[in-house]
Amino acid sequence: MTLYSKMLGAASGIAMACTAFAAQAETLFWSTQAKPVEEAQAMREQVLSGFADGVDYQPNDGGPWLTRLQAELQAGSGTIGVLGALHGDFSAMKPDDLVDLSDMGVMSASGTFNDLAKLGTDSMQYIPWMQASYIMAANKDALQYLPDGADINALTYDQLIAWAANAHEAADEPKFGFPAGPKGLKHRFFQGYLYPSYTNGVVRTFASDAAVTAWEKMRELWAHTNPASTNFSFMQEQLLSGDAWIVFDHTSRLAQAFNERPDDFVAFPAPAGPTGRGFMPVLAGVAIPKTAPDMDAAKALVEYMLKPETQIATLKATNFFPVVDVALPDDLPASVKAAGDAVAKMSASADANPGLLPAGLGDKGGDFNRVFVDSFERIVLAGQDIRTVLDDQKGTLAAIMNETGAPCWAPDAPSEGACPVE
């Protein structure tokens, strides 16, 4: 009897819990960003708690994120209110599936970002939400090995290699760290940093002689790189564990190191090559799928995300920087200060050569990245002849560009029609 009543109680409790959930009319924020548990928690507690109608923030891997979205679009009814994702995720989607946000009255302060958000159409398909970049970071213990005359805020690739070599010699093991792991963002280093710095282009100059030099430098750097780098995806871990002293990575993937031991690490701009200091922004946006259950609430949430206060809260939660004009407060986390300084120095440097995110590739974005990752694996890891590999991969790259018809983006010179691989 007691067991029966217990079970009855449990059953009614579960039933009540279920109805309580069903009664919530929260807007579902379906995101690929702020995925780490701490960031997700901060998004919920510090960023979205201020939104009056309540938000259910659900960060996901790219696969489930896209599959769920496609399922809702195909079924014609959905639960997702607002999408949060990278520019590349949105550019892989059909513009028809996203609600036109041109008349929202909110947009980012950057004209470039607003143009990117149109995804090649005439109207805003998503609203720029937050931005980040890739920077370098080092353990302060490694600063003593900087080559003579090198300024850490104006390094060249040669100086970086010399520095890594000195550190290698001093520690008796390679101490440069590179996110070449399965989830690492190595392709962005080639697309946004190495290629622009050596060839002043990405697509046009893919197989140029300058590109051969760039890959030779990459090989030199790799000689002083911790060989376990092929397992590294978040360089903050290797900075903290001491497996790497000098690293390159996404600002938010370095944040933990600065927040845990702010006095031990230093952030600095990416190095410069013969054609300038190449660097690349990361742009995330918010969009509304056409199947959103409550369009007004979704639009209100998008507006809320672009408010200056929300943008600052987002910065603290995720280490992604605002896209609207805001005055940054003084009480920012150590990681934000360090990364912000480094990005500011990088973009303000005299030889800055900013690149843009690949645009117009649609769902071929992954294939485009693959070209660079394959080249890296063949040239650097497998030690194949650079010229042969580049000539091989050139065909694949040209096919992607012709198929998508994507015009060139900076730093490549503009093109009529598809960007040619020269």
Add this chain to the structure above:
Amino acid sequence: MTVVTTDVAAPDTRKAGRFVYISAVALLCAWVLVPIYFLLINTLSSPETVNSFPKPFIPEFDLGSLQFFAGFAGMLTALKNSVLVAGMTMIMSILIGAPAGYALSRFDFRGKELFRLLILLTRAFPLPLLALPLAVMFIQTGLDDTVFGLALVHTTLAIPFSVLITFSLFSGIPIELEEAAWTLGCTRLTAFTKVVLPLILPGITASAIFAFVISWNEVFAAAVLTIENRTLTAFLLQNLDTSPLHLKFAGGFILVVPALIFIFAVRKYLFAMWGIANR
């Protein structure tokens, strides 16, 4: 060692055999226990200790990482959903799989081989491929975002195992036993429940554990097919790979413990199958 004659080799070999046996057992235990022990140590360590090397062998009982998850919104609901889905998967896959296994082992029918092959085919397609049409159908039929809907998918994944395991179990029990029961007054049903079922119970437990673990570990379908009613794995796992190391360990620990508790709870049925009956 080189002067040992063949006369004394026999006890020596036995001793060596014993040594090999014991060290193999120790190695196998360590194979399973050491990683779990390190998981525990790192879960109970402060972030600084987790990132340091070498690791201490005694946990320092820093509960910071676990406390973070205690305050993580929706953890308990997700745990409840996981248990519900895994439980339903277990029951349904046995209810559907065991009769199919019985039929395969006891009856001859046309297309039997094809049937066996078709059962395996449900595992031939990767879930990311199936998830999209499934999700579309679930949304249209209202099964979307329900524990039952997800349990249906997990049951489909678990059925090949439960069918094949029970098939071999039933095949291992001589039909004569059943026939004897029939001659002693049992019907087909009572012969099954009184004679066959007790014999295969350990095997059923094994396939239940399989079903439980399959459901517990499945991420993709759970992430696509549920939103409010997320399972613990879908809720945590895809966020853990990008989280700091100490939270990875704590989250992994939280994911492992319920499954371990479950396996401990049913272990005596499992051991019975291997002939070490301790009932």
